Amino acid sequence: MADYSKLAKDIVEHVGGEENVNSLTHCITRLRFKLKDESKADTETLKNMQGVIKVMQAAGQYQVVIGSDVEDVYDQILLQTSIGDKNSSESVEAAHSTSGDKKGxxxxxxxxxxxxxxxxFMGAFTGAGLLKGFLVLFTTLSLLDKTSTTYTILYAASDGIFYFLPVFLAYCAAQKFGAKPFISMAIACAMCYPSMTGLFNDKEAVVTFFSIPVKLISYPSSVLPILITVYAQSKxxxxxxxxxxxxxxxxxxxxxxxxxxxxxxxxAIGPVTDVVSRGLAGGIQAVFSFSPAIAGLVLGTLWPLFIVFGLHWGFxxxxxxxxxxxxxxxxxxxxFGANFGIAAACxxxxxxxxDKDLKLVSGSASIxxxxxxxxxxxxxxxxxxxKRIFICMCVVNGLSGIIAAVTGSIRTAQVPxxxxxxxxxxxxxGPAIIISMVVSFVGVFLVTYLFAYKNEEQTK
Structure with missing residues (x-):
């Protein structure tokens, strides 16, 4: 078992100590520090530390890539320091006063x-999405009847977070914008309140607020309305x-x-963001309609680069x-093929x-x-x-992306x-998405094994 306690202590020490940390969060693989002074961090020592994969300075953050053990290391940091208290009390102004944010x-x-x-809330989100995906599979194969109460219960478990997505977004947005989070959640709950949903579904209803016309939209599962609302609330x-x-x-x-x-x-906010949302969806859809092959090629090829710089969150x-x-x-x-291409290359x-060390790292990374x-x-x-492996992988992933885009592949739930x-x-x-992923896996594996990776380079 890895010594997460020691690793956590060493990481905090070499980012400049607890006093140099404004806040700390983590994603699936990275510790994301906001430091008061990034020049105090000993980047070279951190890079060579056992248990640390890479160190990056991006998105106004000092990011330490740990891998799948990141949550254990994060928990140990919170246990050993008062950084967790800083996270809960940090205001938006403090968060954006760091040197990294000024330069970002x-x-x-x-x-x-x-x-x-x-x-x-991404863990709960992907878990619910995975359950929803398997419900689609089970009903398609007639293994589960949609009219059964079992399906109703499981569907509620899988769809609840999507339906009440504004509530989850409200809390997290309030933390980022500096609003009162429980008030934000209460406003989001009001947006999804049954009587409000009923008014939206009643096409004959005339809705006003003190004689001001109100154009209702569907707020359950929406994203932009609550984000802009919480921002206005914070101001x-x-x-x-x-x-x-x-x-x-x-x-x-x-x-x-x-x-x-x-x-x-x-x-105001709901109707305006609804127009923006539909315009955004329609605009991107028009690009795919104009040339799905180009759209698929660009996304498939560049996706690993987006991951490197953390830009994939923007999607x-x-x-x-x-x-x-x-x-x-x-x-x-x-x-989707990018995941399988990366696994195949590793x-x-x-x-x-x-090389024994590289064999250990590449094997675990592939899994x-x-x-x-x-x-x-x-x-x-x-x-x-x-770089040769990386470039070859991106090219093959681009071909996989073309297959997925040209065949009109879609995802109806946020499945990992x-x-x-x-x-x-x-x-x-359907089968096209599976074909695209298999093409990426097989293609990248063959290109890497036969051409891109030269064993003598490693021994040299």
């Missing part, structure tokens, strides 16, 4: 914002705190939020918007290398990508050290991409 580009800040909002609350005596803030501010922010969301709101507006997503299927290196759908260990630990979920993906999209 707009793209980096947006990526940081998106990952910070979506990442905390209102900060203004109110300056003028309302502190002794009555806890009473007055929630009341004003409910009376002003929620109606504002229904009257998540678009994907969720597609689920809300269209009921399915067509952007991500061209990238497997080829594992079988061919004579991580193939079984868990986690690709960062393979990218950072194996492929980025050999690995060998275990292939039956569910088949049920959603």
């Amino acid at each position: 580009s707009v793209v980096e800040k947006i990526t940081d914002l998106i990952s910070g909002i979506f990442m905390p 209102l609350e900060k203004g109110l705190m300056k003028v309302i005596p502190k002794i009555i803030q806890s009473i007055i501010i929630p009341l004003v939020d409910f009376v002003i922010v929620f109606p504002l969301a229904l009257i 998540l709101p678009i994907i969720m918007n597609n689920y809300s507006v269209l009921g399915y997503d067509y952007i991500m299927p061209p990238t 497997l080829a290196v594992f079988l061919k290398t004579r 991580s990508a193939l079984i868990g759908g986690v690709t960062e260990p393979g990218i950072y630990g194996v492929l980025m050290k050999n 991409i690995n060998v275990l979920t292939m039956p569910a993906l088949y049920a959603m999209s």
Whole structure:
């Protein structure tokens, strides 16, 4: 068993100590520090530390790539330090006062914002998506009857987080924007309240708020309306705190939020973001319609690079918007082959290398990508050290992307991409998506094993 306690202690020490850390979060493979002064971090020592795959400075963050053990290391850091207290009390202003944020580009800040909002509940999200995918498979194969109560119970478990997605987003967005999170959640609950949904479904109903016309949209499963609403809430609350005596803030501010922010969301924010959402979905759909081959080639080829720089998070709101507006997503299927291509490249290196350390890293990275759908260990630990393998993998992934895009492959639920979920993906999209992933796996493996990886380079 790995010594997570020592690794956690060493990492904190070499990022400049606890006093140099403004906040800490983690994703599936990375510890994401916001440091007061990144120059105090000993990057070279961290890179060579056993248990650390790579160190990156991106999206206004100091990122330490750990791999699948990241949550254990994160938990140990919180146990050993008071960094967890900083996370809970950190305001948005403090979060954006670091040197990294000042230097960060707009793209980096947006990526940081998106990952910070979506990442905390991603485990529950993917678990529910996986269950939904298997329900599609079981009903397609007539193994489960849609009219049965068993299906009803399992479907509720799989669909609940999607239906009440605004509530989850509200809490996480409030943490990022500096709003009061439980008020944000209450506003999101009001958006999804049965009577509000009933008004939307009643096409004959005339909805007004003090004689102001209200154009209702469907808020369950929506993304943009609650994000903009929470941002507006945060601005209102900060203004109110300056003028309302502190002794009555806890009473007055929630009341004003409910009376002003929620109606504002229904009257203005919801309808405007609905137009933006549909325009965004329609615009991307038009690009795919114009040339699905080019769209698939670009996405499939560049996806590993997006992962390297953390830019893949920027696609998540678009994907969720597609689920809300269209009921399915067509952007991500061209990238599915990338997971299998990364796994195949690592497997080829594992079988061919004579270096014991590289064999250990490449073998575990291949399993991580193939079984868990986690690709960062393979990218950072194996492929980025050999540019020829990386480039060849990207080219083959591009061909896989063309197959998925040209055949119109879709995903109707947020299912993780690995060998275990292939039956569910088949049920959603048919044989074409399986073919595209097999092409990527077989193609990358053969190119890597026969041409791209030269064993003598490693021994040299």
